Amino acid sequence: MELDEHIKLRIEKVEKIRQLGFSPYVIRYNRTHTSRQVIDAIDQLAETETKVSIAGRIKAIRKMGKASFIDVFDDSGRLQIYVRADKLEEPKAELFKLMDIGDMIGASGQVFRTRTGEITVMAEDLSILTKSLLELPEKWHGLKDVEQRYRRRYVDLIANPTVKKVFESRIKVIKRIREFLHERGFSEVETPMMQAVAGGAAARPFITHHNALDIDLYLRIAPELYLKRLAVGGFERIFEINRNFRNEGISTRHNPEFTMLELYQAYADYNDMMEITEALITDAVVMEHGCEKLVYQEKEINFSRPWKRIRWFDSFREFAGIDMAVSVSRDELAALCKERRVDAAPDLNRGQLMDKLFGELVEPNLHQPTFVYDYPTEISPLARQRDDDPELTERFELFINCFEMANAFSELTDPMEQLRRFEKQQALREAGDDEAHKVDTDFVRALEYGLPPTGGLGIGIDRLIMILTDSPSIRDVIFFPLLRPNE
Secondary structure, three states: OOOOHHHHHHHHHHHHHHHOOOOOEOOOOOOOOOHHHHHHOHHHHHHOOOEEEEEEEEEEEEEEOOEEEEEEEEOOEEEEEEEEHHHOOOOHHHHHHOOOOOOEEEEEEEEEEOOOOOEEEEOOEEEEEEOOOOOOOHHHOOOOOHHHHHHOHHHHHHHOHHHHHHHHHHHHHHHHHHHHHHHOOOEEOOOOOEEOOOOOOOOOOOEEEEOOOOEEEEEOOOOHHHHHHHHHOOOOEEEEEEEEEOOOOOOOOOOOEEEEEEEEEEOOOHHHHHHHHHHHHHHHHHHHHOOOEEEEOOEEEEOOOOOEEEEHHHHHHHHHOOOOOOOOOHHHHHHHHHHOOOOOOOOOOHHHHHHHHHHHHOHHHOOOOEEEEOOEHHHOOOEOEEOOEEEEEOEEEEEEOOEEEEEEEEEOOOHHHHHHHHHHHHHHHHOOOOOOOOOOHHHHHHHHHOOOOEEEEEEEHHHHHHHHHOOOOHHHHOOOOOOOOOO
16 A cells, blocks of 8 residues: 555654564553543542553643643543653653554553642553554544445544444443343344245345355345244243344435344234333333433424324325225225325335335324334235234334334234235235245244244334434444445
8 A cells, every 4th residue: 555654654653662672562451440440439549549550542642841641542431641751761751752642552650630620640651552553533523524434433433422422322222122121021032144035024135155055045134934933932032133134225214234123922912012112112212311202303202101003094094185995906006106196116016005105105294103003914924914804914013203113013823824925925026026025834834833822023223223312324323334345
């Protein structure tokens, strides 16, 4: 690579560090305290004149005559280091001159408060732990180019404290979700990421090839069918928080690799899933914000329970003034799309047109938490039909801020009905719908052994974190979102 002058200068400093007899990339450092531990114990440390050893990254150096102040950041926060080069033993005084912003350093000494009350370590010893060759963004305002922020997340995290806080919130929320479910008697399980049949959702999969077996496999689009196999095997309350992969477009709400919570509870139905959805999400909101309300992109969202509930067909009447009937034909749906100026490809089938109309006419109105339930059987191939109306299923989707947050249903337990629906999906697939399910004969076999009455729920973790952290794009809550490679 052609090196710029800044990198050349730092490489020269690497050599000078070695000439002084030090390694610019040490193996380990005996840190006794984090920044937070020093701050929390300042009075005791100062009173006992205890010597501490801290370590972190330099983010600022202020030189004032013979004295210098260094701001050092670690995972727990920031500490100030006071350095007098004339008080350091040689060759550490020379080593100090070779330190730059971005370097990882260690410092040892007693702790005191400055006249302004700043908690500070008086450096009696300094070490360079890792020499940084690249400069950090100027003045710690973060990378200006949004795409570069995603590509160089490691720099974004260093330079922008608010970005790191988003991911700290993500970690905390996922931990709390696990605790919430464990408290309710759920067990966490893991299911295959590579599957012989891509099932559990309407989506295009990524395809890979296993050389030893000489078979194509699919990165999973959902863990659903394997989790239900475990329910057949006797696990009555289970959940998984893990990645799904869908070969679809990228937007502010979609990333081809995303995190999903799926849970299954025996002897429950979709009403129970509504209750647990309300409780779980409200619990996360209260933990993060201290109350049941938050502001997302300048709009207040109220999570106070109970949340609004509306049937799928009724939602068209309320939000679009349309009397949508269960018996509506494909041609009538296509005509409705044209009338309402909904852009729909001419080859879409009846179910796809239903979904398209809902997405264009209803979803934009669902700002507050809203359960839309009793979906058409046509677009719900894995959900149990209502006993009083087989054209409808016991399924709901949760919408918050006009986008889908969760999907759930009373699970279909009839193996013959499941096979019939798979075969119908296979016919749609052969007619050109590449998101339709394939027939999963092993899953049907599992149902033949007997799946107890079961409620199932899936919640998009990334989208939930977006709402909780006021993040406008799903890329803001995924450490390394998928991007087109640089040329």
